[in-house]
Amino acid sequence: MTALAQPRKWEKYFWPLLAGCLFLLLWQFLVMWSDTRVFPSPVSVGLGMAELMHKGLLWQYILDSLRRVASGYLIAAILAIPSGLLLGWYPVAASVVDPVIQVIRPISPIAWIPLAIVWFGVGDAAATFLIFLASFFPIIVASMNGVRNVPTMYRRAGRNFGLSPAKIIAKVVFPAALPQIIIGLRIALGIAWLVVVAAEMIAVDSGLGYLVIDSRNSGKRYDLVVAAMVMIGLTGLGLDMAFRRTEKFKSLRWGFQNES
């Protein structure tokens, strides 16, 4: 197979699967060979997962984490996309707000945990707030830049056909910026999934993040810790893969190709 050839269909699944199996084998071998007590083997992780599933905790925790991400993320998207569009459209407003955004943006949402707990108490609201913070900035920045990068040509065409400024934003600027907004949404979802785990370790008593910290605290069950980690990884991958499907929509595909 040359570098340029398209992989055949079976190859597309075969090689990653083989690599995965080899990785698990190596993991099992290393655990057995080193006789470690603080790192579980894949077999015991699998058994731990089965145990969680049997207790009905696994799905419940995954759904709890997803629910928190969904609410914080959706609120962020609903607020950040329109404000990003407006800030991109009015450069003067953007130059006022931009310094504030640029200072708050690099602060890890984790640093907000004490304030979040003071404001919202221990519970879902605090976790949702942290996820909101984590998602808000990537989305607003992507929307702002998306609008700024809309070619003048498209705006002029919109004006030329007699559209009002509001209609130009809705019918020209928004769709033209959408591919960039979607990239921002995707980055935000990745960060939100990172943050929910941290938030659940402190603010709530369910979810995958809680599972990690609780398994350690109550009986040093490292098999369950790793089982939770594996589920965090797989769910995150699932979210990203689901998101990438949007890039295949025909009205968006132009934005994800080199040559349109």
Add this chain to the structure above:
Amino acid sequence: MASIIAVVQKFPRTTATSPKRQLQSKLHAENIGMIFNRDSNCVEVLEGIDLEVGEGEFVCILGPSGCGKSTFLNIIAGFISPTSGQVSIDGEIVRGPDPRRIFVFQERGVFPWLTVEGNIGFGLFKLSRAKRAERIAHYVKLVGLEGFEKAYPHELSGGMKQRLEVARALAVNPDVLFLDEPFGALDSITRLTMRSELLRIWEAERKTIVFVTHDIEESIQLADRVVVMSARPARIQRIVNIDISHPRDISSRRYIELRNGIFEEIGLAHKV
């Protein structure tokens, strides 16, 4: 010196002989000047341009790359206001873009997120659904995009995209079309077919057309009059009447005579 005299003889200034000139005046640009401020430098792009375009006339603005002819087109379309002078259309001073006068862009200005139908219907938001569908169908047919109604621009060839943009412009039934090197990005064969398509559409719809190009052949094949611009700051160097009827024989003596004249006017020898 001799060549200049020859050129003058080739283009007699008697404008009255052209039947087009008796048409009602549509667009009048008076003493247009444009100065851009770039990095505290003043760049004079246009200087004292006077141009009158008749109703239903096809005028090409020809000039070297970067001479400011696109700037001039953007001014008469109302996208930029000139530093001096004014433009009036139908006796009304131009203060901004207007759906009665549609600009067709240099690069492909079709909206990539809309289908062929969506693009053509873009400017028709004031019409009823049935009227809009009817109008779209008419222009899909006029530019030969039948069967591609649901296709997105990235599924079309360069020539088809340009035809789509022309259809989008025509669909709102404007009186004037401004075309800014619309065929510049196309290959030479597509460009030739696009020119005859444009002439066919112009003959069917009789719009006033102002067409900017740097291609001498293109201007002589298309226009009633060719406005030759000088290098920056652009001024009108000469206006050439193309007194050949359509369809034009591009190997006729008159065609070659006019072409050679413009080559000399621009200061180019047409030998490679």
